[in-house]
Amino acid sequence: MQDIIHLLPDSVANQIAAGEVVQRPASVVKELMENAVDAGATKIQVIISDGGRTLIQVIDNGAGMSETDARLAFERHATSKIRSAEDLFALSTMGFRGEALASIAAVAQVELVTRRADDELGTRIVMSGSQLEEQEPVAAPAGSNFKIKNLFFNIPARRKFLKSIQTEFNNIVTEFERVALINSGIEFSLKHNNSDIATLPAASFRKRILDLFGKKISSQLIEMEVNNPLINIKGFVGAPESARKKGALQYFFVNGRYMRHPYFAKAVMEPYTQIIPVGDQVPFFICLDVDPSRIDVNIHPTKTEIKFEDEQILWKLIAATVRETLGRMNAVPGLDFDTDGMPDIPVMDFSASATNNVAAPKITYNPNYNPYRSISSEYRKQSAAGWEGLYEGVDADAGASDIFSPIEEVTFPVEEPAEEKAPLLEHEGIVADVSSPMLQYKGQYILVPVKSGLMLLHQRRAHIRVLYDKYMKQLSDRRGNIQCLLFPERVELTVNESVVLDSIMEEVSSLGFDISSLGGSTYAINGAPIGLDGLSPVALLKDIVASQMEQAASAKEKIHEGIALSMARKVAIVIGQILTNEEMNTLVGELFKSDEPARTPDGKLIIYILSDSELGRFFGK
Secondary structure (H helix, E strand, O other), rough: OOOOOOOOOOHHHHHHHHHHOOOOOOHHHHHHHHHHOOOOOEEEEEEEEEHHHOOEEEEEEEOOOOHHHHHHHHOOOOOOOOOOHHHHHHHOOOOOOOOHHHHHHHEEEEEEEEOOOOOOOOEEEEOOOOOEEEEEOOOOOOOOEEEEEOOOOOOHHHHOOOHHHHHHHHHHHHHHHHHHHHHHOEEEEEEEEOOEEEEOOOOOHHHHHHHHHHHHHHHHEEEEEEEEEEEEOEEEEOOOOHHHHOOOOEEEEEEEEEEEHHHHHHHHHHHHHHOOOOOEEEEEEEEOOHHHHEEEEOOOOOOOOOOOHHHHHHHHHHHHHHHHHHHHHOOOOOOOOOOOOOOOOOOOOHHHHHHHOOOOOOOOOOOOEEEEHHHHHHHHHHHHOOOOHHHHOOOOOOHHHHHHHOOOOOOOOOOHHHOOOOOOOOOOOOHHHHHOOEEEEEEOEEEEOOEEEEEEEHHHHHHHHHHHHHHHHHHOOOOOOEEEEEEEEEEEOOOOHHHHHOOOHHHHHHHEEEEEEOOOOOEEEEEEOOOOOOOOOHHHHHHHHHHHHHHOOOOHHHHHHHHHHHHHHHOOOOOOOOOOHHHHHHHHHHOOOOOOOOOOOEEEEEEEEEEHHHHHHHOOO
C-alpha cells in the first residue's frame, strides 16, 4: 500500500502560516511598523494605495540589514531576537518569531531596499510568492524600505474576501494609531492615495494622544502612575464627564505592546460604577510594565492577547490605582486623613481623679404635657358642627339598601377563541378604525382604541421608524433640508473618525449637514438638519461616525441604513416625553404610512393589539 503522508513544499507552508499572520492589509502594516520600531528607527513613513490592496510601503531610518541578513529575513523562523527557548520568557521586543516577512512574501510581491549606516552600498531584494526573483547591490539611504504590492495576488479566494477599500484602510489606521501611540518618541506619517492622513512629530505620551485624537480630550484626562514590585502602571484615565455610550478610546499597552484585555478593562471601569450612567464608557490610555517572565505573549498569532500570572492580583491593583487617581482629583468622594491645617482636638483625661468629678447629665420633662390635646378637641368641635346637612332630603325610615342603590351588572361581549385573529402585522385599514382621544401611558406607550380591540404602541420606537423612513428617502433623493447655524460649530475628530467621515460625507450632506474641512481632523459644521431642537449637531455627527465605524459596512445600501438608523435613534423622542393628542394622532398617522410599521429597522416590536377576545378571557364570561 502506498504511503499517503508527505511534506508540504515551503511555498505552501508559508501560505498556511500567512493565513495566521497576514489576515488583511492592516496585518502587514502592523508587522512592518513593529519591525521598524525594533530596528531603532526615529522616523517611520507609511504609504498606502487602494486600502493596501495594491501597495503598502513602510520606510524607516533604523539599523538596516546586511546583504546576508536581508536574504535570510524572508526565511521561516529566521529571527535576531531568540537564541534559546529561555529567550521566549524574556522578550522585550515586538516581533520575534521570524514568520512575518516569510508569510508576507508568500502572498505578495515584495521589494526590499536596505542599508546599514556603516555600509557603502545597500541591498535590493525582490520576492514573489516566496520565490527570490532579484538580488543586487544598490545605493540607498540608511534604514529599510519595504514595498508590498498586490497582496494575495496568488490566492484569489483570500483576495475576494477583502472588504471595501475604505473598510480596509480604516483597519490600517487603527493599527497605525496603536503603534504610533505607544511609541511617542518616534516620528510617524501616514499617506493614502497621495493624501496626507497624519503627521506625528516625536513628542511625549500625552502630546501624542492629543495629536491623534484632538486637543479637546486634554481636559478630560487624569494622569495616573504607581510603582509596585509586581507591576508599574502609568497613563491617563478619563474624567467622569468624558463618559459616552459608544466610541470611547480605550487602550492597554504591556511592555510597549498593544493588548486587548476585557478583564482588566472591567477593573478600570469598576471605580466609575456609581458616578457614570450604566453602559457608558470612559477613555483610558494605560501602560503596564511587567516582568517579561510573568507574561506570555505567544498565545495569539497577532500577539494582541497576553496571558498574565496573578491576573486577579493585577485586577485589584489596577482598580485601586484608578480609584485613588479619581479620588485625588476629587472625581469621586473620598476621605481625607491629612491633618495639615486641622484644629487641634483636646485629648480627654481618663485618669481616676478626673473621672470622679464627672456627673451624668440630667433631663427634666413634664409627664402630663400633651401637645395634641387642645388641637384634637378643637378639631372635634369643628368637624361635628353641621353634620345634619349631609342627610337632608333622606327619609329617616329608609334603609341602607334604599340610599345606596346596587350597581347594575355589566356584561362584555366575548368572542369565541376559535374566531380570534390578532391583527399584529395586518395594518391595512387599522388607521380608519382609530378613534380619539388617544391615551398616553407612563410617557412610553400610546393606547389607541381600534375596531378589533386595543392597540398598544411604543412611542419612541414608532418615532424611530418614521424618522428612519424619512432619512432613507433623503439619502435616496440626495436632498435634505438644511438649517444654517448662526455660528458654525467646530468639531475635532480622531484620525480614524476623520477617515470615516470623509468616506460618508456625501451621505451626511444628503441628511442636511453642511460641513467643511478646516485641515487635519478638524471640521466646521455650518448647517444641520431641520428638526434637531435641543440636540447638539456636534454630538449627533460624532454618533453617526461612531456607529459607522462599528458597522464597517461596505455596500452603499448598508451605509445608508446604518446612517439613517443612527440618526433616527438620536433624534427620536425619548421615553417619558409627554405628547399632546394632536402629536399622538400625527405620530400614529405617519407610522402607518410606512411599509413596515410593526417593527423598527433593527427588528424591535412597535405595535401590539390586545383583541376583544383576549380581554374577555381575562375578565371571564
